[in-house]
Amino acid sequence: MIKFGIIGLGKIAHKFAQDLITVDGCILQAVGSRELTKAKDFATSYKATHYYSSYEELVADPTVDIVYIATPHALHFNHTMLCLQAGKAVICEKPFAMNLKEVEIMINTAREKQLFLMEALWTRFIxxxxxxxxxxxxxxxxxxxxxxxxxxxxxxxxxxxxxxxxxxxxxxxxxxxxxxxxxxxxxxxxxxxxxxxxxxxxxxxxxxxxxxxxxxxxxxxxxxxxxxxxxxxxxxxxxxxxxxxxxxxxxxxxxxxxxxxxxxxxxxxxxYINNGYVHEIEEVRNCILSGQLQSHQMSHPHSYELIKTLDLIRSQINVTY
Known part of the structure; x- marks a missing residue:
């Protein structure tokens, strides 16, 4: 049984959780929010065992295998690194991070720690x-x-x-x-x-x-x-x-x-099944059960080339973060 945690409990996290609880071999184990009431309500809705008022508490939970990150774009890098440093596998919403440098650090850290890491770009699995x-x-x-x-x-x-x-x-x-x-x-x-x-x-x-x-x-x-x-x-x-x-x-x-x-x-x-997130969740489950550190369908090189292209576009239109 793959036990998921969720960081960031907005609209997309609800859709993901609705699908997650229908996938064989997966359960929602824990959720984290800066607001305890929000975390508790979310956990109650999707029968999560634990809920936390901080992301640090969630990643410290020894029962969580993998964390789904659904926070705003600019926070993806920090939250992915928080999880990886705590020994948790990660599936992070798109964009993977804000720039190529951040993505490189994420991929290298996951490789060093032998942890599964994937960008949650659901289109690939539809x-x-x-x-x-x-x-x-x-x-x-x-x-x-x-x-x-x-x-x-x-x-x-x-x-x-x-x-x-x-x-x-x-x-x-x-x-x-x-x-x-x-x-x-x-x-x-x-x-x-x-x-x-x-x-x-x-x-x-x-x-x-x-x-x-x-x-x-x-x-x-x-x-x-x-x-x-x-x-x-x-x-x-x-x-x-x-x-x-x-x-x-x-x-x-x-x-x-x-x-x-x-x-x-x-x-x-x-x-597609349910909200459409079932397909990427099944891929994550299959990868983890077979000991893979990345998905062949949405691989690290795929995410690397995508963020590199996004960086190039931003440089041409003068958008910097």
Missing amino acids: PSTLQVMELMDQNTIGEVHSIQANFGYLATTDPSSRLMAKELGGGSLLDIGIYPIFISMLLLGTPIETKCIAQLTTTGIDQHCAMLMKFKNGATATLESSFLSETSNTAIIFGSKGKIIMHAPFHHTEKITVEILDKKPYTMRIP
């Missing part, structure tokens, strides 16, 4: 994403020439919101832009050329980011993230024989359409 990868492997749409993907919604302008607060790692790039970038890199590899422009707020975070990437095989990706308006939230992969449409919301879609030239289009409905 069944429809796996189906798209399979279609690509089968050369269904031929040679891929380009990808168009966007993720945008009208976000709050409240400066204290984690989306807008620079000290919490705010901005559209790290919050939602990571998804169009990730799907492109998952299907095409690391870009060899990247050009970006953005609209920044007065506080210096991006509220809209447009990205153009070129890959080793010559393919391009046109990507966008926005807090200013609702976009189509789709990803379209164009190939020499047709295209694949990942319908909205593409990063956890349950519907993809395949359009092959001179053939009738067909749509595949591929549901």
Whole structure:
């Protein structure tokens, strides 16, 4: 039985916990919050055995095997290191950390301490994403020439919101832009050329980011993230024989359409289980039970290349944390 702890008890932690308690071989053992009442209520909701009013107490709990980190972006590094130093395996929400240097330290520490560490980028494990990868492997749409993907919604302008607060790692790039970038890199590899422009707020975070990437095989990706308006939230992969449409919301879609030239289009409905976090939780469980220190599907090199690309984009749009 894999015993989970959770640090940071916001909206995403509730969804994760709802799924966790349905996965065979996993239980929610302990939760931690700066507010004891919040921790107690959360623990009661998901039948956690222990609850703590500090993260330090949680990582000191000898019954916890692995900690899921769901705190704001800027705190991911510190909380991951807190767990690793305490001998706990970690699954940390995206973005893994704020920059490449932090990610390198996290990965090196996990390796030195022989602890499992994974970025919780759920898109990688969603069944429809796996189906798209399979279609690509089968050369269904031929040679891929380009990808168009966007993720945008009208976000709050409240400066204290984690989306807008620079000290919490705010901005559209790290919050939602990571998804169009990730799907492109998952299907095409690391870009060899990247050009970006953005609209920044007065506080210096991006509220809209447009990205153009070129890959080793010559393919391009046109990507966008926005807090200013609702976009189509789709990803379209164009190939020499047709295209694949990942319908909205593409990063956890349950519907993809395949359009092959001179053939009738067909749509595949591929549901995920519960809130969609079951699939990454099952991967973590399987990795830990088989003694792996990283997931083959969402490996350390994957996270390394992703944060390196995010750093490059931030350098071009002049967003620094």
